[in-house]
Amino acid sequence: MAKTDPGDLSRRILAGERRALARAITLVESRRDDHRAEAAELLDLLKPVGRTALRIGLSGTPGVGKSTFIESFGAMLTGQGLRVAVLAVDPSSARSGGSILGDKTRMERLSRDPGAFIRPSPSQTHLGGVARRTREAVALCEAAGFDAVLIETVGVGQSETVVAEMSDLFILLIAPAGGDELQGVKRGIMEIADMILVNKADGDLKAAAARTCADYSQALRLLRPRVQDLKGFPRAMTVSALAEDGLAEAWAGMQALADWRRDNGHWQARRAAQARHWFEEEVRQGLLARLHTQEPVRARMAALGEAVAEGAQSPVQAATEVLKLLAGGTG
Secondary structure, eight states, X not given: OOOOOHHHHHHHHHTTOHHHHHHHHHHHHOOOHHHHHHHHHHHHHHGGGOOOOEEEEEEOOTTSOHHHHHHHHHHHHHHTTOOEEEEEEEOBOXXXXXXXXXXXXXXXXXXXXXXXXXXXXXXXXXXXXXXXTXXXXXXXXXXXXXXXXXXXXXXXXXXHHHHHTTOSEEEEEEOOOOHHHHHHSOHHHHHHOSEEEEOOOSGGGHHHHHHXXXXXXXXXXXSOOOTTOOTTOSEEEEOBTTTTBSHHHHHHHHHHHHHHHHHTTHHHHHHHHHHHHHHHHHHHHHHHHHHHHOHHHHHHHHHHHHHHHTTSSOHHXXXXXXXXXXXXXXX
């Protein structure tokens, strides 16, 4: 990747150039030190502009129809004159780090829509399959003038918690199922969801979807009320991405909740808390990087690892020594 002029790139992004946006996202995803410096300068140039979008996190287990939902939902929004960006984080290959899935092939109609921008990104083995730089990609999409940014997770591990830390609304997609399936959904996921959408509410599954929605509605009522919620939220609703039923109602609910949070200060408080979270996360990631990039630290880590494996030193003692080495700035 050639050297980037952050000033020129920022002007092109503000003008809404899609190619410039794609290049900027590639830049923020890079691990090279020079690219990280250019990305930081670019983000600093764009921040004063103050453009914001509605950030919607979407999660659900494989097979629930996330791609079909995003395509139908995104097309509905662009049909209303809104610009929609989709950041779809694919599972990464454990060997190459590359994407296994290809969201542009899963969302052919939306990928051809001039009002939409789709960017699949490999997770690069980061926690829960959520790309470490997705948060910065969201900021770039906002600067480019998009009205809504949909952040799709792979729906495994702790990815739901991670994406909730970078979105204004967190939506959980569920497939029609029986009570056993409800028991399998982690309480923690239910507690962070703002809306639960039971997809595939069409054809032979329509009645099952209604029953599932009723089950989740009852379960949500048992959760402790949250200060940031409008009355009636979190709520469960049925939708059919295939038949495009219920999408307008779901969007109306999202807008109502987002507007209420803006009017009552919860929107600003949430984003402030998220900014603090990601500051602390950057510090953690930087410290972890030093364990692998600084030769003296890496060598000592290897030696201590052998000592721990042989029982010559306890894990706590070894970890304490590494932390002291980092604190001393060795390397």
